[in-house]
Amino acid sequence: MDGRVLVTGAAGFIGFHMVRRLLADGWIVSGIDNLNDYYDPGLKRDRLAQLEGHPAFQFQPLDLANRETMQTLFAGPHFDVVINLAAQAGVRHSLEAPHSYVDSNVVGFLNVLEGCRAQGVSHLLFASSSSVYGANNRLPYSVHDPVDHPLSLYAATKRAGELMAHSYAHLYGIPSTGLRFFTVYGPWGRPDMAYFSFTQKILTGQPIPVFNHGQMQRDFTYIDDIIEGVTRLIPHAPGAQNTWPEDPASSAAPFCIHNIGNHTPIALTDFIHTLEGCLGKSAQIEWLPMQDGDVVATYADVSPLQQSVGFAPDTPLHKGLQHFVNWYRQYYG
Known part of the structure; x- marks a missing residue:
């Protein structure tokens, strides 16, 4: 691969790993991130420090929601591909700070779409979520299922992003691929995610909060599998499909959606036992009722991804969690 790619959210968990893979594959990469304090900005800076010095990487601290700076960005060098991974994440936090979700996930994404329109970008790939x-x-x-009933504002903003991207694909012919990620975990992860906070609490002897009394399942997907899936999709810009409107996953515009998940739902109690094994320490558990905005189970059908690029995530949970625990012990000493 060659050419120039823009990665938004480059200091974030998925964005950092995406930039590292793109550089290894020979791309010229421009990265932007606003380095906000939703979680420890020091972790974001440390991720960027792993990328600094690479001759093909340039980073700018920019906020997607700032229209003027985004216009200036897209007035510069042409991007062959844009990968939008910047977002205000977190289901529960969206109950407390709703405006930040609209600013980042709706207004910010509109600025990305406008930039892609101005430049005539060859392929836009953007992060959505299983929450939709x-x-x-x-x-x-399944991507063939309707997704008209989000249970959190976070999910609603991610679905809004899908609809906005489709409208730009229809109006301006921008080939766009939406990426519905499923519970991503791994080294350099987000401290607000359960696996990360559970690790910190187990090691320090604090009780871990387990919602719905543990009656939950998640399709935990290792970060390297997420990156592999996105990387394989880059050269597969979508074209118009002929089964619309009978199939919600297709469109007369150059637009498509893919699930990227491990297609293996894991019970939360089994997840905790696996993490305990990796840490060599037992958890103290605080059983709690269901949290507003949550769903009981997630489980990805990735057959369209397999058919398109011949890949499906398959990293076993125990292997991925051990990689995370090894990184955590090294990073935090």
């Missing part, structure tokens, strides 16, 4: 499936109780989650 909301009240859908049919498992596994």
Whole structure:
């Protein structure tokens, strides 16, 4: 691969790993991030420090929601590909700070779309979320299912992003691929995610909060599998499909959606036992009722991804968690 790619959210968990892979594959990479304090900005700076000095990487501290600076960015060198991974993340936090979700995930994404339109970008790939499936109780989650009942504002903003991207694909012919990620974990992860906070609490002897009394399942997906899936999709810019409107996953515009998940739901109690084994220490558990905005189970149907690029995530949980624990012990001493 060659050419120039823009990665938004480059100091974030997925963004950092994406930039590292793109550089290894020979791309020229421009990265932006606003380095906000939703979680420890020091962790974000340490991720960037792993990328500094690479001759093909340039970073700018920019906020997607700032229209003027985004216009200036897209007035510069042409991007062959844009990968939008910047977002205000977290289901529960969206109950407390709703405006930040609209600013980042709606207004910010609109500025990305406008930049892609101005430059005539060859392929836009953008992060969505398994959260968009909301009240859908049919498992596994399929891109062919309707997703009209989000259960959190976070999910609603990610679904809004999908619809906005489709409208730009239709109006301006921007080939766009939405990426519905499923519970991503691994080294350099986000401290607000359960696996990260559980690790910190178990090691320090604090009780871990377990919602819905442990009756939850998640499709935990290792970060390297996420990056592999996105990387394989880069040269597969979508074209118009002929089964619309009967199939919600297709469109007369150059637009498509893919699930990227491990297609293996794990019970939360089994997840905790696996983490205990990796840490060599037992957890103290605080059993709690269901949290507003949560869903009981997630489970990805990745057959369209397999058909498109011949890949499906398959890293076993025990292996991925051990990689994370090894990194955690090294990073935090």
